[in-house]
Amino acid sequence: MxxxxxxxxxxxxxxxxxxxxxxxxxxxxxxxxxxxxxxxxxxxxxxxxxxxxxxxxxxxxxxxxxxxxxxxxxxxxxxxxxxxxxxxxxxxxxxxxxxxxxxxxxxxxxxxxxxxxxxxxxxxxxxxxxxxxxxxxxxxxxxxxxxxxxxxxxxxxxxxxxxxxxxxxxxxxxxxxxxxxAAEHFQRRMLPTLPDLSPLQAAVRYEPASELPRLGGDWYDGMVLPDGATCVVVGDVTGHDIEAAPVMGQIRNMLRALAFDRCEPPGQVMSRLDRALTMFEDPPTATLVLGRIEHGEDGAYTFSWSNAGHLPPLLVGPDGSTRYLAPARHGIPVGIDPTVSRFSHDHPLPRGSTLLMFTDGLVERRDQDIDTGLGDLAEQAARLADAPLDDLCDALIGRRQQVFDDDVSLLVLRTPDGSAR
Incomplete structure (x- = not known):
């Protein structure tokens, strides 16, 4: 069969x-x-x-x-x-x-x-x-x-x-x-090209979030003030919708005008920004660090800053030592309470030291807490304490293997040490 x-x-x-x-x-x-x-x-x-x-x-x-x-x-x-x-x-x-x-x-x-x-x-x-x-x-x-x-x-x-x-x-x-x-192009056009901040060296990076083509509120800025001091800022407007980027541009321009208008401590500039934001019908909120770097007659550099709810700057010494500049008085974001007191803090910048200011996208990941991210950043920055600034920025951005849960703005400054780098 x-x-x-x-x-x-x-x-x-x-x-x-x-x-x-x-x-x-x-x-x-x-x-x-x-x-x-x-x-x-x-x-x-x-x-x-x-x-x-x-x-x-x-x-x-x-x-x-x-x-x-x-x-x-x-x-x-x-x-x-x-x-x-x-x-x-x-x-x-x-x-x-x-x-x-x-x-x-x-x-x-x-x-x-x-x-x-x-x-x-x-x-x-x-x-x-x-x-x-x-x-x-x-x-x-x-x-x-x-x-x-x-x-x-x-x-x-x-x-x-x-x-x-x-x-x-x-x-x-x-x-x-x-x-x-298109979103990245628009975002980058919103961010400035840093002027010559000599004798300080400076480098910046911006990287958009990897997952979504969105307009973000991260920004950096730097300029030389009328009295010769250097003003630097890194900030992040709350939100990632279509409104975040133009609001960022408005806050950045307001802050530039306020900082340039009067040569005063960062805390006072931040207070004036708080009051200026009340002109909005619905005041935007943002975290930021506003800094002022002065070169004294004795040749020493001093960093004065005010922090409005932002991650602290990282100071890397020429010997590879690291310290987050996080004083006890840590302000709230701007745009919440125009009557809140803003404080200025001072810290010396040794010759050949490197100052990193950044937004949270550089250290935040979904699979780890932010303290781990901050620790990892400090370790890598210490290993590259004497690297050229562009190499340092590329390495810090590259450590995330180009996968970012959030936008990243990074501003790095270095004081002169008497030798070319």
């Missing part, structure tokens, strides 16, 4: 196909990177149409193939050796014609050229363009059904649905990147 291989009931097969389709479609809105989403879509395509091979090509914005995601080629060395399609052969027909394509004999097709050495031999092929709102983002194709039958209309409908999901995923990624770039 002949043995008949077991086959799943038709309903079970339909449920399995539906599950793969839904998994691929749900992945588009899931919290995962685009390449993972696209790989799931290719996997679903090969399963749903029972194909041996599947691939998805992504076009760059200039129309060149930027990425190729494959299923069915198990040897990663072969994938690497084949490289990216050059857009001259059969598959580019999908992009040129913007129509689906079914080929019963790949080798016999007039545009069947450009397959690299080692590419799997394919008999049949079906592909569709990845397109949304008239823009082609790539192509999705499968080859050789496992049972040897040709691809049919149902297969094409499934592939078209998956290509639509891929198009949405790619378009969302492009829109996200454009929005993030």
């Amino acid at each position: 002949a043995h008949t291989p077991w086959q799943p009931p038709p309903g079970a097969l339909d449920r399995r196909r539906l599950r793969h389709l839904l998994d691929a479609l749900v992945a588009v809105s899931a919290d995962m990177d685009t390449r993972t989403v696209l790989h799931r879509i290719v996997e679903a395509a090969t399963v749903l149409v029972a194909a041996r091979y599947g691939a998805l090509g992504v076009l760059s914005e200039n129309g060149k193939v930027a990425d190729l995601i494959t299923v069915g080629i198990d040897d990663p060395r072969l994938c690497a050796a084949m490289g990216l399609p050059q857009g001259h052969g059969l598959l580019h027909t999908l992009v040129d014609d913007r129509e689906s394509l079914r080929v019963a004999d790949v080798a016999g097709h007039p545009r069947s050229v450009g397959f690299p050495s080692g590419h799997p031999v394919m008999q049949t092929l079906m592909g569709v363009p990845i397109m949304v709102r008239g823009t082609v983002y790539g192509d999705l194709y499968v080859a050789d059904k496992t049972d040897g039958t040709p691809f049919d209309d149902d297969d094409e409908d499934l592939l078209t649905a998956l290509a639509s999901a891929a198009a949405v995923s790619i378009e969302n990624t492009r829109l996200y990147e454009h929005l993030k770039h």
Whole structure:
């Protein structure tokens, strides 16, 4: 008696196909990177149409193939050796014609050229363009059904649905990147270029938050006052919505005018800022450190500062010693109570010492407390006590491996030590 291989009931097969389709479609809105989403879509395509091979090509914005995601080629060395399609052969027909394509004999097709050495031999092929709102983002194709039958209309409908999901995923990624770039560009334009603060050395960095293309309220500033002292500030306006950045610009400009208008201790300038913020119908709040660096007749430098609810500055000695300048009288953020007393504090800046002022994004992480972050920052700054300031800034930013839960503003100053650095 002949043995008949077991086959799943038709309903079970339909449920399995539906599950793969839904998994691929749900992945588009899931919290995962685009390449993972696209790989799931290719996997679903090969399963749903029972194909041996599947691939998805992504076009760059200039129309060149930027990425190729494959299923069915198990040897990663072969994938690497084949490289990216050059857009001259059969598959580019999908992009040129913007129509689906079914080929019963790949080798016999007039545009069947450009397959690299080692590419799997394919008999049949079906592909569709990845397109949304008239823009082609790539192509999705499968080859050789496992049972040897040709691809049919149902297969094409499934592939078209998956290509639509891929198009949405790619378009969302492009829109996200454009929005993030625009937000970063706007934010950087809001921040000043530091003037020459000689004889002090100075360097600044700004890094946006990694997860969201948002406008933030972090800022830094520096200027030479009429009496020759150097004024520096680092602050953070409360909030990360569309209003935070312009409010930051307003507070920064108000503070510049107040500090430049009168040569007085930082605490008094901060008090005047508190009163000035009452002109807003809904006064904004911000944390900041406002500092004043004076060069005495004896050649010594003194740092005077007032802190409005901000993280303390870090002083790094030329010998690598570190100290956070955190006096007992720690003020509340500005914009809360215009009658609150603001205090100024003084600390000597030894020759060759480095002063770091920063926003909380540099030391805060979701997986650790802020004291740990402050300790890590002090340790690394101590190891780089005599490094050039640009190298120091790059190292401190790089220690977070470019993943920031919040925006980062960093201002670093160094007093002269009599030798060039």
